[in-house]
Amino acid sequence: MKTICVMGLGYIGLPTASVFASNGFQVLGVDVDRQVVDAVNAGHVHIEEPGLKTLVSAAVGSGNLRAATAPDKADVFIVAVPTPLNDDDKTADMRFVREATEAIVPLLEPGGLVILESTSPPGTCRNLVAPILETSGLELGRDLYLAHCPERVLPGRILSELIGNDRIVGGYNDTSAQLAKELYAAFVEGEILLTEITTAEMVKIVENTFRDVNIAFANETALLCESLGIDFWQVAELASRHPRVNVHRAGPGVGGHCISVDPWFLVEQFPQDAALIHAARLRNDAMPAHVVRRTLEILGGADHPKVAALGLAFKGNVDDLRGSPALAVVESLRAEGVNVAVHDYFVRQAPFELAGLDACFENADCVLLLTDHADYKYVDPRQVAELVRTRALFDTRHLLDHDDWRAAGFAVMLLGSGRA
């Protein structure tokens, strides 16, 4: 296994391709987006990820990595294309996996290995990928091998986690799993654990669903605490002193392209039996509307109200807007006629113009913290107090030092707290 063709050069495919290339493999990275291909061939990167630019430009410079818009023959094909949801009915859109798999069929040769890295509904490898591959005339498990190796990296730490994390390798048969393990052993320092292919698909979905359901539990508990007039954060902290309890954090909703997406794959497949998972998704998706309701209450009948929204990204310290609950809150408040100025330290491309910090606070009737970018902790509430029209803070992430804000004259409201 010397040559590798990686289908899809996004957050997963590009780091994977360049790590293999820097470990001596000849790697062809393939993307349907010509701009991505041109950028990679010039040694540039189109995504923000610490260390990636240096790695890609070294890999391209060494001659081990090049990019193209069409695949070529290789010993190993790695498919790392998107697996989003269809907007209308929340079903899995498997178009990219299907197209990428079809594109490699004419290039397959006996002894080849195909690896699906895309997060996929359980059963995808056996029911979608395998039948397409077998149109090559090669018999899977005998002439051709197939494995699923899901990714569990965290954006912002992709390169170190790619190497350090334990890795699940699911094989179509034992030889497929062994071959994939040998391949990843070239750079993976974590443990490589072998299993059957559908199990590996389910493991990845279970990881993200576990987090979604636990966050939904925290969010639901937070709403109950608000109604009880008590503080969820204190309840969660004290309950988590139990040796077998770990209550997750509540917040304005769950976004991104993993945790808020993957549980739907199970809901689609098991509409009756995945009732808990479905309810958790709905609970998390309903949180932005709750934040909007409380913000409107805080604004009361203010004349031409203005909100200073801090953060637009779906979580702290990233620039990613995909599925962001902060974006949903801002859009709904604007639909209610509220003037919302939005600041974000990381987001560069938003669907509307972002404000500088001072302009954001100017004449605001409520400071609404939506994203837990760490730097918001260093905003000085005494300076903010000079800029706003009404001193009110609604913290939906439990991020800020509320004593400081109170000392600066602010009324402080906290998501999950029903205390006056």
Ligand SMILES: NC(=O)c1ccc[n+]([C@@H]2O[C@H](COP(=O)([O-])OP(=O)(O)OC[C@H]3O[C@@H](n4cnc5c(N)ncnc54)[C@H](O)[C@@H]3O)[C@@H](O)[C@H]2O)c1
């Ligand atoms: N980004 C993450 O943190 C992360 C973590 C774990 C798993 N995943 C999973 O990995 C998969 C890829 O995610 P991503 O974040 O890298 O996506 P991405 O959108 O960043 O990149 C995917 C790339 O694939 C390209 N593409 C689409 N169809 C293609 C085709 N037929 N042939 C070649 N290229 C094609 C797109 O142009 C795009 O550049 C998804 O299933 C995702 O759920 C992502």
